[in-house]
Amino acid sequence: MATASKLYTLWSLLMAALFAYSASVQLNDPDWYFWFPLYVVACVVNLMNRAISSKRIKQFAEAALWLGMFLFLKVVAENGISGFC
Numbered sequence: 001m002a003t004a005s006k007l008y009t010l011w012s013l014l015m016a017a018l019f020a021y022s023a024s025v026q027l028n029d030p031d032w033y034f035w036f037p038l039y040v041v042a043c044v045v046n047l048m049n050r051a052i053s054s055k056r057i058k059q060f061a062e063a064a065l066w067l068g069m070f071l072f073l074k075v076v077a078e079n080g081i082s083g084f085c
Contacts, residue, residue: 016046034074038067 023039026032041064049057 012046012049016043019043019046034071038064038071041067 019039019042023036023043026035026039029035041060045057045060045064048060
């Protein structure tokens, strides 16, 4: 049976692959320049989780969180202006 550490590494790699795929399909989006960095940072956080210090990972993760919150507010504001809310 796999240890928790091996499972954690496996799931981190799977999530990194998912975020990399998500980043690649954003390139044909009209506002790709917002979404692409979010997915790339999330991918990097998952890939580098074991390789670099936890302080550096925390900084990347925090940047991804703030970017994600900004994008969420952007989408809500656009929908509110367009009358979809």
